[in-house]
């Protein structure tokens with residue numbers, strides 16, 4: 001075996017000990033492999049990431065969120081009134097937070113196939129039907145029921 005070029009040595013940016021530089025990392029290799037130094041390396045990378053991704057602007061954004069939250073707490077009447085106004089929009093769907101979350105995750109899967117398979121599966125489970133024509137009938141009835149629920153109508157016999 002031919003001896004390769006001698007490994008380049010560098011002082012660790014954290015502990016100052018000499019270590020062999022990985023030739024694939026070259027300049028980027030600034031910390032030795034001791035756990036404390038690897039940790040310091042990750043921290044430095046994080047700092048660098050923040051800096052290149054708008055660092056201060058990112059934190060300013062967080063402050064703004066807090067500022068708006070404080071303002072909302074100081075002016076609860078405004079928000080109460082506003083919420084009531086939105087809730088009263090005629091024909092609007094009123095969704096609970098949990099239903100919204102599930103719908104969001106279904107929407108993220110994003111294909112008509114997924115959605116259709118889910119709907120057909122649900123109808124089949126509820127009705128015990130496996131024939132497409134029977135499912136079509138069940139689907140129509142279920143859709144009408146769903147619309148009534150989303151409009152906040154009372155469903156007789158349901159709770």
Ligand SMILES: [Zn+2]
Nearest residue numbers: 012015032037
């Ligand atoms: Zn080190």
